[in-house]
Amino acid sequence: MSYRQMKGNIISATKVEPDGKFITSAASGVWSLQEQYDYVRGDNWPNAANLAATGIFHAGYGAATNVLDQLLIASAGNTTDWGDLTLSRYDEAGASNSIRGLFAGGENAGAAKVNTVDFIVFATAGNATDFGDLGTAAYANSGVSNSTRAVFTGGVDGSDNRMEYFTIASAGNATDFGDQSVTRYTLGGCQSSTRGVFGGGQSTSDVIDYITTASTGNATDFGNLTAGRSSRGGASNTTRGMFFGGESAGDNNIVDYITIASTGNATDFGNLTQANALHCMSVASSTRAVSTNGNNKTDIDFFTIATTGNATDFGDLSSGSGANGAVSNAHGGVAA
Numbered sequence: 001m002s003y004r005q006m007k008g009n010i011i012s013a014t015k016v017e018p019d020g021k022f023i024t025s026a027a028s029g030v031w032s033l034q035e036q037y038d039y040v041r042g043d044n045w046p047n048a049a050n051l052a053a054t055g056i057f058h059a060g061y062g063a064a065t066n067v068l069d070q071l072l073i074a075s076a077g078n079t080t081d082w083g084d085l086t087l088s089r090y091d092e093a094g095a096s097n098s099i100r101g102l103f104a105g106g107e108n109a110g111a112a113k114v115n116t117v118d119f120i121v122f123a124t125a126g127n128a129t130d131f132g133d134l135g136t137a138a139y140a141n142s143g144v145s146n147s148t149r150a151v152f153t154g155g156v157d158g159s160d161n162r163m164e165y166f167t168i169a170s171a172g173n174a175t176d177f178g179d180q181s182v183t184r185y186t187l188g189g190c191q192s193s194t195r196g197v198f199g200g201g202q203s204t205s206d207v208i209d210y211i212t213t214a215s216t217g218n219a220t221d222f223g224n225l226t227a228g229r230s231s232r233g234g235a236s237n238t239t240r241g242m243f244f245g246g247e248s249a250g251d252n253n254i255v256d257y258i259t260i261a262s263t264g265n266a267t268d269f270g271n272l273t274q275a276n277a278l279h280c281m282s283v284a285s286s287t288r289a290v291s292t293n294g295n296n297k298t299d300i301d302f303f304t305i306a307t308t309g310n311a312t313d314f315g316d317l318s319s320g321s322g323a324n325g326a327v328s329n330a331h332g333g334v335a336a
Contacts, residue, residue, distance in 0.1 A: 233280030
C-alpha cells in the first residue's frame with residue numbers, strides 16, 4: 001500500500017516503527033488504522049503504561065551510596081544513570097510490581113542498620129521517594145513481590161526470621177506477614193504471581209521456603225539448593241526461579257533453578273561468568289534473567305530462563321556491585 005505525503009511535507013510518508021522504551025519511543029509517519037490497531041493489540045504502540053522490561057540496580061559496594069543504574073533487559077550494554085535513593089546506604093533488599101520498585105533497609109555510612117523504605121516509578125527516571133519504614137531496621141535482607149504486595153525477610157543480624165509486607169500502591173509502614181522456617185539472612189528471592197520463594201542464606205544454608213504472597217502466614221519448606229550457600233541473587237519469570245552465585249567454601253558461580261509452582265530440590269542451570277560471584281543482584285523479564293557478579297565487580301551477565309547453560313556477558317554497571325537491591329517491572333510476579 002502506498003501513502004501520499006501530506007501537503008507541505010509536514011508529515012513524512014515513511015513510517016518509523018516503535019522501538020526501545022515505549023514511553024519515549026517514536027511512531028511517526030503515516031499509518032493506516034489497521035496497522036496502528038495491530039501494534040496496539042500487540043502492546044507495541046507507544047504508551048506510558050507499556051514500558052519495556054527495565055531493571056534498576058543500586059550500584060556500589062562495601063560503602064554507602066545512593067546511585068541507581070538502569071538497563072533494558074531485552075538488550076545488552078552498560079547501565080545508565082537513573083537517579084538517587086533518599087539515603088546513602090548498602091546491603092538492602094528490592095521488590096517491585098510493574099509500576100513501582102521498593103528498596104528496603106540496609107546499612108548507612110556509620111554501618112548502622114536502617115528501616116528506610118524508598119520507592120521509584122518505572123515510567124519516570126529520577127530520584128527515589130520515601131515510602132515508609134520496616135518494622136525493624138534490617139540489612140542483608142531479601143524481597144519478593146507480586147502485582148500488589150512486597151514481602152521482605154531476613155537481615156536482622158541473622159537473629160530474626162520475621163517476614164513483613166507492604167501494599168506497593170500505598171505508601172506506609174510494614175505489616176507482619178509471618179516467619180521463615182529457619183533463621184537466616186543474605187538469602188535470594190524469586191516469585192510467580194502467587195508464590196514467593198526464598199533460597200539459601202547465612203550460614204551456608206541450602207533451605208528453600210515458599211509463601212503464598214496474597215495471604216499471610218509462616219513459610220513452608222520447598223526443597224533444597226544444589227549446594228548450601230548465602231545467595232543474594234534471585235530472579236524469575238512466571239514458571240522458573242533462579243538463584244545466582246553465593247558463598248560456601250569460598251565464593252562460587254553456581255546458578256540453580258526451580259519450578260515455582262511445584263516443590264522439590266533445585267537443579268543446576270549453569271554458571272556465571274565470574275568464579276567468585278558473591279552478593280549478586282538480579283532482575284528478570286518473562287524471557288531473560290540478568291545478574292551482576294557481585295564482590296565489587298561491574299560485570300553483568302544474562303541467561304535465557306527457558307533453557308539451561310552458562311551466562312553471556314551483558315555489559316557493566318557504573319560501579320562495583322554487591323549485596324544491594326535490584327528491581328524490575330516485568331518479573332514473574334507481575335508478568336502475564
